[in-house]
Amino acid sequence: MNPNLIILKSSAPRFFSKRKTTRDEFKLGMTTTYIMMLLFIWVLWIYYVWSLNVNATNGYMIRNLEAERKSLIVEKDLLDIKIAELESLSNLRLKWVKWKVKITEIKYLVKKDWEQYAYNDIK
Numbered sequence: 683m684n685p686n687l688i689i690l691k692s693s694a695p696r697f698f699s700k701r702k703t704t705r706d707e708f709k710l711g712m713t714t715t716y717i718m719m720l721l722f723i724w725v726l727w728i729y730y731v732w733s734l735n736v737n738a739t740n741g742y743m744i745r746n747l748e749a750e751r752k753s754l755i756v757e758k759d760l761l762d763i764k765i766a767e768l769e770s771l772s773n774l775r776l777k778w779v780k781w782k783v784k785i786t787e788i789k790y791l792v793k794k795d796w797e798q799y800a801y802n803d804i805k
Contacts, residue, residue, distance in 0.1 A: 710718075767773060
């Protein structure tokens with residue numbers, strides 16, 4: 683009789699370590715491996731779709747912010763032009779004409795050589 687068959691058929695393995703018995707009990711079959719691989723591929727696919735979604739959302743937000751930035755730059759340029767028009771010399775002259783006050787009395791300040799200052803009231 684074969685001694686290996688006797689040891690394997692016995693109910694209490696005496697000569698095997700706990701690690702070996704645990705390893706013998708845990709066997710992965712072809713279907714279990716196939717299911718685990720499909721599950722792993724599915725998880726990777728979900729992560730890939732999620733990362734694409736995040737990148738597309740960020741790209742959309744960046745595109746909107748760029749358009750808003752361009753419109754604000756155009757608005758700033760228009761405001762700078764308006765400021766330049768309001769501060770221009772011709773515009774200030776027109777405002778000066780509006781601010782002029784009609785002079786009714788003319789009084790001169792005359793400097794004489796022998797006096798420091800003299801006030802001459804001419805009417």
